Amino acid sequence: MPELPEVETVRKQLLRVWKNQPILAVESTGPSYFFVTPPATLKKNLKGQKLVTLIRHGKTLLAGFEGDGSLLFHLGMTGQFVTQALKQDGHVHLILHLKNGRTLSFRDVRKFGKVEWLPPGKSGARLDHLGPDALSVTDQELGQALAQRRIAVKTALLNQALVAGIGNIYADEALFRAKILPTRSAGKLTQVECSRLADEVRRLLAQAIKMGGSTINDYVQSNGKKGGFQELHQVYGRTTLPCLSCRTPITRVILGGRSTHFCPSCQA
DNA sequence: GCACATGTTCTCGG
């Protein structure tokens, strides 16, 4: 469920309690098939590791340690990564105990998320297939990513290899703000439209980060609280409700297997 | 039971 703004919110909050803290103990509590890396390997490599960096690219988090190797996290659809101990409800998979007494818990109901230990040198490889980070994507980069593509522009925005970090909510919201129909062929956008879209993507994501992300169902910030940006959604989840700009009912169609919301009057 | 869910990845046909 978490897209770039939600993951960035989690990153910043985790960093506050985790930075420079060694991991004293690692507990795995979920079903073993959840883990990309077996729990025993995680424990062996993480014990005593002191966090120095926590970087994000698109929706992926990468923890860097004083020693070798790094730890990759992806929250999938329902992943939560919080700075407190959670009640054991069968969905908590990983618990990290830090030297400062704090506890980090990774919970994921649907188990689409992942936790993967990357041995030294392998850290870059997992991010190689991702396009430029959406928060700072330039007009040129987005234009290049969309050029020549005959797929719908919304489908292109969801492709992490073209631009990383945009998911179903922010794709619809960005296209509404840029006044572009989601069904338009990506390669047929004009240069002006590409620039407008890139600009709206950057501003939208930055604004959502300020609000702590969007909570629809499961997402929580690392402090356990819900995000606030869902209150500012203009099309996502507003099917049949009046467009906030022109009152035309918001339309919902399926594109690339995903719900797609837009204003048939404001977007062209 | 049915529809749907903030994600990723694969298969099958064209």
Next chain:
DNA sequence: CCCGAGAACATGTG
């Protein structure tokens, strides 16, 4: 190789 449709993954909610 590009593209789209559909399904799969696992679980929950309305």
